[in-house]
């Protein structure tokens with residue numbers, strides 16, 4: 001139990017009380033000092049430049065905290081601890097935030113359970129619940145049922161009127177931190193091999209289930225994969241919760257590399273970008289640039305489909321088994337991302353290569369890096385991102401046999417041409433998943449049943 005909330009700690013972040021137009025007092029949690037109250041006006045920057053989201057920069061950015069400028073009409077809803085929402089949910093703590101929402105831990109006064117309430121910005125229509133309901137109502141086959149287990153259920157949904165507008169609220173079960181947070185909390189940034197295998201197995205099952213229902217997740221990354229709580233917290237009153245979990249010096253963050261197999265159960269979240277390609281044509285992606293697949297740059301006339309998730313799934317699997325992501329960049333351009341793809345995966349298909357006018361900046365016509373620069377050939381890059389860090393942190397490496405099977409799977413998922421990527425069902429049947437990942441997942445299931 002203690003462990004579970006150690007994970008929760010890094011995602012408990014600042015709380016902004018109600019005031020307008022700008023917050024002047026806030027409660028902030030920091031890694032070693034939770035719920036320290038800070039009074040006084042927040043530091044204001046001198047610039048008023050608008051950022052890419054159209055919001056002017058008015059406050060010094062706070063690490064791990066949502067953009068404060070977004071607390072304005074059309075933006076986030078201001079919440080204070082103790083707020084009572086929809087006549088039944090008392091806000092107890094904060095779980096996280098995204099571009100389109102903040103998420104809060106609340107106690108449901110009707111039945112005593114804890115819930116997570118995602119409060120959308122007032123501009124957003126938060127269609128996530130529609131997608132989740134389709135998934136909830138689906139009648140999966142036996143094989144698909146395992147994938148459904150990783151999808152959150154909608155417990156409630158309501159609108160909230162506030163100073164910044166009307167906000168759609170989605171209520172689901174609370175989970176632990178994301179895989180991205182768990183990695184950030186560890187020095188090695190690695191998961192134990194068994195944990196990585198079990199997580200990947202669940203993730204592939206979840207995507208296979210989603211795709212079987214005609215839904216593309218469209219924003220698949222480690223920040224949207226949450227670890228489940230390993231035990232219920234419903235028995236705790238808010239005071240007991242505070243007493244028990246808000247002393248971070250006593251409850252250090254559990255790093256990814258100390259996650260045990262029994263704790264490696266996930267929930268796939270954030271269906272805010274999800275869509276049904278059979279009924280909706282989508283030509284853009286709001287997923288982080290690092291995960292945008294190459295067809296978005298080279299086949300702009302073709303709508304996105306399930307293949308987009310497969311590319312993102314390949315990138316996510318790499319990050320789960322390894323230390324560093326497969327493609328790296330800071331605020332990258334489309335050309336930079338293509339350079340990353342070619343560096344790791346080799347030359348683009350001929351028609352795309354011809355079309356890519358920026359190629360001479362980095363490559364000769366054979367697809368080799370121009371003088372002096374080093375590329376990141378696949379096998380060497382795997383060694384740098386996955387195997388070497390495992391050795392350095394005295395963690396088990398992947399055996400030669402397993403590496404071959406994993407390579408085969410990842411290479412196929414990261415095929416440049418979307419139609420050449422396997423579908424989720426084929427991935428579930430692949431050698432690596434059936435020989436290494438699923439058996440690891442089975443071992444958790446059999447232990448939790450016994």
Ligand SMILES: Nc1ncnc2c1ncn2[C@@H]1O[C@H](COP(=O)(O)OP(=O)(O)OP(=O)(O)O)[C@@H](O)[C@H]1O
Pocket residue numbers: 011095096097098099100101102103116118172173174175176177178223224226269270271272
């Ligand atoms: N059920 C939950 N339990 C615990 N934490 C949660 C839960 N749902 C969301 N969170 C936290 O809130 C964060 C933001 O949620 P989410 O990614 O769904 O928001 P978003 O506004 O759609 O984000 P994005 O910018 O990725 O579109 C998550 O990264 C996670 O840390």
